[in-house]
Amino acid sequence: MSDDHxxxxxxxxxxxxxxxxxxxxxxxxxxxxxxxxxxxxxEGIFLALIIASVKASLVAGYFMHLxxxxxTIIWILVLTVVFFFIMLFLPLISYTDQVNx
Amino acid sequence: MWIxxxxxxxxxxxxxxxxxxxxxxxxxxxxxxxxxGDFARWATELSVPxxxxxxxxxxxxxxxxxxxxxxxxxxxxxxxKMYMGITLLCSFIFLVIKYFEYTSKFSHHIYPSSSTFxxxxxxxxxxHGIHIIxxxxxxxxxxxPIGAKMWDSQPxxxxxxxxxxxxxxHFVDLVWxxxxxxxxxx
Numbered sequence: 001m002s003d004d005h006x007x008x009x010x011x012x013x014x015x016x017x018x019x020x021x022x023x024x025x026x027x028x029x030x031x032x033x034x035x036x037x038x039x040x041x042x043e044g045i046f047l048a049l050i051i052a053s054v055k056a057s058l059v060a061g062y063f064m065h066l067x068x069x070x071x072t073i074i075w076i077l078v079l080t081v082v083f084f085f086i087m088l089f090l091p092l093i094s095y096t097d098q099v100n101x
Numbered sequence: 102m103w104i105x106x107x108x109x110x111x112x113x114x115x116x117x118x119x120x121x122x123x124x125x126x127x128x129x130x131x132x133x134x135x136x137x138g139d140f141a142r143w144a145t146e147l148s149v150p151x152x153x154x155x156x157x158x159x160x161x162x163x164x165x166x167x168x169x170x171x172x173x174x175x176x177x178x179x180x181x182k183m184y185m186g187i188t189l190l191c192s193f194i195f196l197v198i199k200y201f202e203y204t205s206k207f208s209h210h211i212y213p214s215s216s217t218f219x220x221x222x223x224x225x226x227x228x229h230g231i232h233i234i235x236x237x238x239x240x241x242x243x244x245x246p247i248g249a250k251m252w253d254s255q256p257x258x259x260x261x262x263x264x265x266x267x268x269x270x271h272f273v274d275l276v277w278x279x280x281x282x283x284x285x286x287x
Contacts, residue, residue: 052281
């Protein structure tokens with residue numbers, strides 16, 4: 001996280017934490033309400049994952065301070081996400097090949 | 102010294118992303134291979150209101166955890182104790198609600214062996230629950246005098262340890278943010 005840890009800076013952080021908390025609570029309710037929308041399964045999955053990703057970004061960015069984190073840590077995470085998608089898509093390619101999609 | 106511990110926890114969290122990522126990947130393939138509508142039908146056995154409350158409880162625990170760290174930065178130890186206590190209480194409430202969810206399933210003779218959906222549901226939420234218990238053990242340590250006494254001798258090191266604990270806890274919250282819609286709402 002940023003090295004600026006003066007009293008004013010921390011109090012500013014606290015204001016941000018409260019706002020993020022409010023946003024997360026609202027988005028949780030929105031997630032539940034969105035599940036009742038009359039949409040197709042794929043649209044429902046897309047919508048739910050978009051909202052979850054926004055919530056996850058708020059937690060990672062502000063509570064975990066990734067927004068001001070050192071580049072070393074950011075690159076470790078980028079590499080992890082790349083490997084996660086490789087892990088996800090390799091068998092997916094194999095699956096779609098088997099069922100001739 | 103501070104960066105080493107943060108680098109360490111982030112590398113650990115990267116391995117955790119792969120662990121939960123592997124299980125999410127398993128969920129996707131099991132769902133693709135299941136008869137159409139099978140997962141959605143089994144998901145109706147779960148309680149959305151209880152899971153929504155649990156999501157709000159876990160989000161609250163995350164904000165109280167970060168407030169505990171901020172209190173230490175402001176050199177306000179009593180507030181740290183209060184916020185860490187709230188975090189512990191929230192994590193305990195989460196487990197109690199999860200206990201009621203599990204026992205409700207068992208009383209209806211629904212077990213991991215009942216269906217593919219239930220197998221992956223109990224695996225994912227069970228592993229997540231174990232992470233909650235692990236976090237609680239460390240929280241109790243840093244809340245009780247045995248761990249908290251470090252504040253008197255090495256306040257900066259103690260603050261750093263609480264920050265590292267916070268990073269782990271936010272990750273546990275982050276996993277639940279994806280588990281909730283994937284298991285309960287889709």
